[in-house]
Amino acid sequence: MMNKATCTSLSTVKEKNRDEALRGLVERLWSRVTPYRRKMEEAGMTAEDVKGLDDLASLPFTTKEDLRENYPLGLLACARRDVVRVHASSGTTGKPTVVAYTERDIATWSDMMAHRLAVAGVTDEDVFQVILGYGLFTGALGFHWGAERLGSMVVPAGGGFTERQLLLMEDLATTVFTSTPSYALHLAEVIAASDLADRLSLRLGIFGAEAWTEEMRCRIEEGLGIVALDSYGLSEVIGPGVAMECPERSGLHFDPGHFLIEIVDPETGEVLPEGVPGEVVITTLTKEALPVIRYRTRDLSRLLGADCPCGCGEPRLERIKGRCDDMLIIRGVNVFPSQIEIALSRVEGLALHYQLQVVEEGTMKELKVVCETEFPLSSEAVASLARKAVKSIQTVTTIRSEVELLPPGTLERNGGKALRVLRGPRA
Numbered sequence: 001m002m003n004k005a006t007c008t009s010l011s012t013v014k015e016k017n018r019d020e021a022l023r024g025l026v027e028r029l030w031s032r033v034t035p036y037r038r039k040m041e042e043a044g045m046t047a048e049d050v051k052g053l054d055d056l057a058s059l060p061f062t063t064k065e066d067l068r069e070n071y072p073l074g075l076l077a078c079a080r081r082d083v084v085r086v087h088a089s090s091g092t093t094g095k096p097t098v099v100a101y102t103e104r105d106i107a108t109w110s111d112m113m114a115h116r117l118a119v120a121g122v123t124d125e126d127v128f129q130v131i132l133g134y135g136l137f138t139g140a141l142g143f144h145w146g147a148e149r150l151g152s153m154v155v156p157a158g159g160g161f162t163e164r165q166l167l168l169m170e171d172l173a174t175t176v177f178t179s180t181p182s183y184a185l186h187l188a189e190v191i192a193a194s195d196l197a198d199r200l201s202l203r204l205g206i207f208g209a210e211a212w213t214e215e216m217r218c219r220i221e222e223g224l225g226i227v228a229l230d231s232y233g234l235s236e237v238i239g240p241g242v243a244m245e246c247p248e249r250s251g252l253h254f255d256p257g258h259f260l261i262e263i264v265d266p267e268t269g270e271v272l273p274e275g276v277p278g279e280v281v282i283t284t285l286t287k288e289a290l291p292v293i294r295y296r297t298r299d300l301s302r303l304l305g306a307d308c309p310c311g312c313g314e315p316r317l318e319r320i321k322g323r324c325d326d327m328l329i330i331r332g333v334n335v336f337p338s339q340i341e342i343a344l345s346r347v348e349g350l351a352l353h354y355q356l357q358v359v360e361e362g363t364m365k366e367l368k369v370v371c372e373t374e375f376p377l378s379s380e381a382v383a384s385l386a387r388k389a390v391k392s393i394q395t396v397t398t399i400r401s402e403v404e405l406l407p408p409g410t411l412e413r414n415g416g417k418a419l420r421v422l423r424g425p426r427a
Contacts, residue, residue: 018257019052021285026050026059029293032077035070036062036293056260056283057271062295067097067236078102078289088136089235096136099235100289106145108286109238112258113146116244119253119312120206120229122176124151127201129169131179132209133159138239139209143178146241152176159183162190162413166200173201178231181212181220182418185352188223189408202226208233208240209417211322213338215345216352230319236295237282243317251304251316258286261317262294263303266324277302279324280317298324328358328421330367335397337420340369343396347388349374349381353411358423367401369393372408 029036030047039060040046049055067075076083084103088096101109122128128147132140134156147154157168159179165187168174179187184205191197202224208231220228232252233240242259243252254261260283263272272278280299284291300323304316322336329335337356344350354371373385382405389403412419 018260018285021257022053022056022260022283023050025283025285025291025293028077029291033075035066035075036060053260056262056294059293061269061281062292064097064236064296064298067099068095071095072098073100073290075290076100077291083289086136087138087141087235087239097236099138099238102288105238105288108258109142109241110145110149112238112255113142113241114149115255116231116241116253117143117146117150117152117206119244119246119310119314120231121204121227121247122147122150122152122206126152126175126204127155127172128152129155129157129165129172129174129177131157131159131165131177131183138233138235139178142233142238142240143206147176162187166190166194166196169202170196170199175201176204176206177202178206178208180209180417181207181216181228182210182353183413184220184224184228185216186413188220189351192223197225204229206231206244210420211320211326211338213341213345215342219345219352232299232317232320234297234299237284237292237297238287242282245319246308246310246312248308248310250308251318253308253312253314253316256315259284261303261315263301264296266298266300272302274303274305277318277321280320300324326421328356328365328367330358330365330397330399330401333397333399335367335399339396340393343392344369344371344389346392346396347385349377349385350389350405351408353413353418355411355419356421358421360423367399368404369401370404370406370411372406372410374408376407 027047043060082102083100085101086098088098130140130143134140144154144156155168155172157165184207203226205226205228217228227247229245230252231240232243243254245252262281263278264270264281265272266279280297280301282295282297283293300321302318304318306313306315308316322338327334327336340356344354351372351374357368359366359368386403386405394400
């Protein structure tokens with residue numbers, strides 16, 4: 001069983017060699033990855049200009065567009081024969097972004113994920129159910145290999161099939177599971193309707209792949225009787241395992257021996273000081289096949305210190321607020337989906353299953369919020385709740401939006417990311 005002391009000592013050893021690791025990474029990309037070398041040359045740099053961490057901010061960014069332009073494996077920093085696995089994003093906005101792993105990468109990822117799970121409080125006595133889709137998506141296999149490396153009993157249940165998930169949870173006495181937060185909310189509803197709670201052994205849920213609020217965390221914890229923790233990772237960097245909340249829930253711990261994390265101004269790219277919110281930028285120090293330097297994640301957060309009450313000693317990221325490209329501009333006002341979720345959570349009787357419909361009105365955009373009620377209601381009660389929701393949204397965001405309330409179970413549930421934002425002209 002891994003403990004806090006083990007996690008801390010490994011991070012400390014790696015941190016001593018970070019200057020050397022960054023120099024080696026830059027030299028490798030300079031000599032083997034022509035597109036990144038061109039970026040450095042355009043910035044007037046050579047590999048010899050990078051002596052250590054003090055030079056990190058002078059290096060060019062890497063973006064998702066770089067991965068797509070060099071599809072599928074044009075950014076490899078190793079021989080193709082050394083690649084033992086590839087993963088990829090869904091490619092919903094174009095070609096998928098393909099990432100590659102050497103045998104050593106897979107071992108590093110498994111160890112890294114095992115340590116993140118240990119930070120969350122998972123042990124070798126747990127039964128760990130993975131409720132994520134297996135395949136090109138990194139999430140399921142990342143959690144699977146990490147939990148196995150930690151010594152937990154792994155249940156590779158895959159996504160969806162809620163009745164089967166609950167059967168396995170009951171019969172195998174699952175204690176920990178991972179899924180998207182929206183699917184966890186769905187599980188809570190089904191468990192309540194089936195009166196299953198007393199027959200389950202759940203104590204902990206680890207959630208990611210979607211930005212979610214403290215309000216949703218409270219709904220999940222109350223509905224399932226568990227501790228709900230946040231996990232952060234992305235395929236372009238390595239997959240899940242970049243950062244993880246501990247039970248103190250005061251930020252997501254990350255290992256600075258694996259990742260250099262900066263926060264930059266999303267508009268200017270200027271590095272921001274600790275505590276100031278901005279865009280998360282990540283450099284991978286230990287990945288072999290497809291490392292990235294200063295990868296712009298488009299995720300919004302801020303850096304916190306290492307003074308977590310858990311005593312782990314690792315630096316932390318605040319929970320992801322959203323993405324730069326998730327921001328909606330409604331009649332000149334910046335609105336994030338997380339703000340709508342907060343507003344809806346303040347209206348008793350509303351579920352947190354919702355969609356935001358951005359409607360084109362000439363040159364302007366209007367917002368329609370579609371949300372489910374927690375229970376079937378009369379038309380009068382629905383109308384009253386809708387008025388309260390309109391007022392709550394206006395209080396949180398300053399904009400007035402249309403609200404449509406639907407009966408429970410109307411919006412589609414699945415084991416993947418919830419579809420939150422729809423765009424198009426008014427029908």
